[in-house]
Amino acid sequence: MATTSLLRANIGVLKQKLDLITALQQKFGPKQASIRFAEVCPIVGASVGQHFRHSIDHMELVVNNIAENKENKEYNNKIVEIHYDIRVRGRDDESNMDAAEERILGVKRLLEEGIDALESSSSQEIVKVNNNSNNKEEEEEEEEEEEEGNNNKPVLACFMLSGDPAEGEYMLSSTIGRELGFAAHHTIHHLAMVKIITTHTLKLLPSNALPEDFGRAPSTVVHDKSAKHVNQINTK
Template sequence: MPGSLITSLCRANIAILSQKLALTDVLLQRHGSKGAHAIFQSVCPIVGASIGQHFRHSMDHIEIAALVAAESSPPCPKEALKPIELHYDLRVRGGTLEKDMELSINRITSVIDVLHSLSNSCIEGTNEVSVAMVPVHAHFFLSSDQAFEEPLPSTVARELGFAAHHAIHHMAMVKIISLQSCGLHESDLPDHFGRAPSTIKYDGHSG
């Protein structure tokens, strides 16, 4: 049912965002405020990027999908052919959100609040079918020589799913950075940090 689908999608994204907050807590506990903030923006030589960069990039996608979902309403017949225009590739790179851990934490917390509110509205039945089926045009550059983005037909539910799926891969890179460059051990990280649900299920069945 679409209502429960949106709730599941919100839960999936919240779980990923909670992993991000858990990592910042560990960094603060292990290295103190000054050390944690320095590590957050330090580029790992193995990955070629920082925790902050991976947080910012994946947050760009989760945040825009969450805000579009939260602001969506059921399209009336006249509006049914007017998808919401969503631009993932128009984002700010190298800004303070990649370097200021406190700002990043505040951003993550804010998006978690948006997702909780959206999930609660679906549970209460006020947004059951509408949000999942709201049409979207997700715009992307499909090659570097394109002058304009390509609009891909989608729905709000599909974009919330994409945001979570996309973020997992960035969290896998963050895990490498954490273990190789931040002085952390796997036991310091939350269970299943940076691992896709399908991988967890596969390991459970094969074990």
């Protein structure tokens, strides 16, 4: 998958978070919405805000890694470590909806800047190709390799996989592309939990207040669309 597609996937789940914030604000007003945002679900044991904070922690670590190192000439020559469990719990964006929105928009902006940079680079490559038509295929292959190279940048994904402090972190070989995919996938699953909290457990919003695909895995969306299409054909 192209790096731009991975970046857009992360932007897509951030937009779902912003949709929920908007829905809560429209129903309760800014002050009450922030209170509801921080209300702990008695079954799950966490609030919408805590799910938002936790999931964006992971995404922000990957995105910041890319943003901070894009101008670093040594970046491509070393394996970067991403420590997912070294993060701040109980921060302001768990209970303050404005702070959460600001953080979401900040990460979304970095993702959009990444897309702009890639598209700008692609446009420059197209100009080079047009100016040297004899090497068109070669230039296109180099562009594809560069794009794939961004995905294949090796990293170490570091997690705690045991409740025993003596175990410490496990370092798993990965790539930037894989971690971008993980960040989006991880967020979707937390949004699924958020949807249950907001529409069923705490009953903050009716189900139709959120986008139809809110918190749903892309594979499920594709499957349901395919099944619906087959049913439509069978009923004709």
